[in-house]
Amino acid sequence: MNLTEQDYELLSRYLDQELPASIAKQLEQRLAVESPLAEALADLRSLQVRMQNAYKDIGDQAIPARISALLRPQAETALILPFPRRRAKAWSFALAASLVVAASATLVTQWRLDSALPGAVPGADTQLATVLESSPSSATDWLALDDGRNVRPLLSFRGVDGNWCREYLIADTDGNWHGVACRGNQGWANRALTATQPAGSSDEYRPAGAMAADEVADFIDRNAADIPLDASQEASVIAGKWQ
Amino acid sequence: MLSDLQREALLAELGGLRKFCISLTGNVADGDDLLQATIERVLEKGMPADAHVAKWAYRVCKNAWIDEIRARDVRQKYPQLVSSEEHNSPSAEQSADGLQELAAVSAALDEIPPEQRLALTLVAIDGKTYAEAASILDVPVGTIMSRIARARRHLVEHCGLRNAD
Secondary structure, rough: OOOOOOHHHHHHHHHHHOHHHHHHHHHHHHHHHHOOOOOOOOHHHHHOOOOOOHHOOOOOOOOOHHHHHOOOOHHOOOOOOOOOOOOOOHHOOOOHHHHHHHHHHHHHHHHOOOOOOOOOOOOOHHHHHHHHHHHHHHHHHHHOOOOOEEEEEEEEEEEOOOOOEEEEEEEEOOOEEEEEEEEEEEEEEEEEEEEEOOOOOOOOOOHHHHHOHHHHHHHHHHHHOOOOOOOOHHHHHHHHHOO | OOHHHHHHHHHHHHHHHHHHHHHOOHHHHHHHHHHHHHHEEEEEOOOOOOOOOHHHHHHHHHHHHHHHHHHHHHHHHHHOOOHHHHHOOOEEEEEOHHHHHHHHHHHOOOOOOOOHHHHHHHHHHHOOOHHHHHHHHHHHHHHHHHHHHHHHHHHHOOOOOOOOO
């Protein structure tokens, strides 16, 4: 008997103690009579033990001094030059960023906010625009849209052109998106947008999750006039309709 | 810029964050480089006053790791840009049994998509709950469930990670 994706998800959640008690009990009843299911659980348990053993000593090791020194209070670190990383070249991604621009530009055209709220144009994403217009940023909370997407405004900042901008995340069934929209006279319009998860089957190995991950950060670096608003400043700007 | 409280909170998270970094990169040296890159990014970019420090740092770490994957891909395409130092094999760096096992598990984890590896690492190695992992990776809990299940299935069926023999 072949196990289904759902079977593996149940076993995985059971292993992680993330199943509600009633469902766990039903699964245990199946495990008692379905040997393929029980064997799969045993395999997953062995995998879990092996993974945990491989990394068990890491947490006990001392943090390298060069790293913990970075977090000493500012007065102590102000005169400390950062240590070079062991492999400086390995962490240079400027060239990589230049190579993904074409790919990310294609994504931008596939899903667009366009100008939305007020005077939304046909095809504009008014649900997202409504969230950007009226909901505060959050480090934890998702807002559910009527069409099934989940949205989280992350930050609000003033752009160098004087317009307000917001960084946001969208989780959709087709993939996840990370973007920045700015509010002009015609409403909210996307200024940067990247896929943070490849659409389609995630069984395929596609390191596209890496694709253009920094495009949004680069946009903010280039266009933010100041540090992001704090919660009270943002609430005030939202109440003032971003004027 | 981080407040002193944020710095203290981040300092308290370094042990767990380091374990996360090493479990993503597969060896201690690269993991420490990733940890340093993470801390430097957090210090450079700052974080909102109301942000959960640990979750924020894990997110920054995740993004730094994804950038490294991208850079690694470029280095494979343009090997002339890679310094000789980067050709050290895991076996040369990691001779002890424990480190060999670390390398073996890491090699298997290399075979699953990055999104699945991130979710599995947070839960199976770092002991995060699904809700915590979802918060760190900015995805719904249901996505975490499916990613972890698919990752485990692949590792068991295709990567020979059923047991340590």
